[in-house]
Amino acid sequence: MTVKAMSAQRVFDGERFHIDAAVVWNDQTIVDIVPKSELSGTVPCTDFADKLIAPGFIDLQVNGGGDVMFNSDTSVEGIDMICRAHRKHGTAYLLPTLISASPQQMKQALLAAEQAIEGQVRGVLGVHLEGPWLNKNKKGAHDADKFYSPSVTQLEAFPWLNNGVNFVTLAAENMAPESLQWLRDHDVVVSCGHSNATSDSLPDSKLKLVNGFTHLFNAMSPLEGREPGVVGTALMTDHAWCSIIVDGIHVAPQNVHLAKRVKPDNKLLIVTDAMASVGSVTNRFVLDGEEISVQDGRLVNSQGALAGAHIGMDQSVANVIEWGFDEAEALRMASTYPALALNLSELGLIKPGYHAAATVLNSDYSAHAVMVDGEIL
Numbered sequence: 001m002t003v004k005a006m007s008a009q010r011v012f013d014g015e016r017f018h019i020d021a022a023v024v025w026n027d028q029t030i031v032d033i034v035p036k037s038e039l040s041g042t043v044p045c046t047d048f049a050d051k052l053i054a055p056g057f058i059d060l061q062v063n064g065g066g067d068v069m070f071n072s073d074t075s076v077e078g079i080d081m082i083c084r085a086h087r088k089h090g091t092a093y094l095l096p097t098l099i100s101a102s103p104q105q106m107k108q109a110l111l112a113a114e115q116a117i118e119g120q121v122r123g124v125l126g127v128h129l130e131g132p133w134l135n136k137n138k139k140g141a142h143d144a145d146k147f148y149s150p151s152v153t154q155l156e157a158f159p160w161l162n163n164g165v166n167f168v169t170l171a172a173e174n175m176a177p178e179s180l181q182w183l184r185d186h187d188v189v190v191s192c193g194h195s196n197a198t199s200d201s202l203p204d205s206k207l208k209l210v211n212g213f214t215h216l217f218n219a220m221s222p223l224e225g226r227e228p229g230v231v232g233t234a235l236m237t238d239h240a241w242c243s244i245i246v247d248g249i250h251v252a253p254q255n256v257h258l259a260k261r262v263k264p265d266n267k268l269l270i271v272t273d274a275m276a277s278v279g280s281v282t283n284r285f286v287l288d289g290e291e292i293s294v295q296d297g298r299l300v301n302s303q304g305a306l307a308g309a310h311i312g313m314d315q316s317v318a319n320v321i322e323w324g325f326d327e328a329e330a331l332r333m334a335s336t337y338p339a340l341a342l343n344l345s346e347l348g349l350i351k352p353g354y355h356a357a358a359t360v361l362n363s364d365y366s367a368h369a370v371m372v373d374g375e376i377l
């Protein structure tokens, strides 16, 4: 028995707030939330005083952090560095995200993620392959020379994770129906993104195989009067969640509110799309041989085009609250909803039986500490 506790002025369990409360866990499992005054004196307790304890943040799209780009370092150590950098911004768990790469590098990324999980690297849930099964007309910062449409045989050749989340972003209009079906049959989470689809090229037969949409509004065909585009389709497909970048640069705050009004409960969630510059000392890195740097808070390539985001989860939550979102909803968009999107039934809430994870926030929502797998880090 290794029962421990942490207490704070406010604990948000994912549904409601508890005042002057303590979270109690045993090893890696939440046992209870109790009034601070009722906590047994024999349980070692870390008191976070006037802070807020919330469910651990989960980021489905992290390209890098702490001067490490996953594309440049598909190793267990690289994944660990990225997780450590993002813990400073409140992220308990994340999916290291590989920007369109060669099949060989994709295999390496999958193997490294599997090894990281088996080696109990704190904070890694699996892997996100963002491309290369994308539409060249919505390539963003990706190298379109790497794009292709995979056959079932090609999909079968990848060393998909046995013990973690397999997550792909793809342009569904460019995928053969049998390839999409193969991904569904093998529990790969499918998110449509970097897509130039029309409503004709994204029929219901394909939409039903799509779990969500990647960085809503960015790198997807826009909503127009006679053509809903991917934006309109993403907003109107109730079963599918949408991830969204809330740095105030990629998407106008009004459009984040629009998405919130249209999407059903649970279906709009925050991702950072963060690059190596988060938690970095240099504010610059190289992607596909091109230097990307932070200029006025924007990550841009040599042509001045946006190339990912320079933001952590904590600042993302602070932003949407500043834009008028309900505090509880903002916290759920960073924890509960991403857990639901990945079908992780033990994460996303601070409730008895759930995995022991939490994010501790200062009054301005900057991260103070993170608990991962029962350890306060």
Ligand SMILES: [Zn+2]
Pocket: 130, 140, 194, 215, 219
């Ligand atoms: Zn992208």
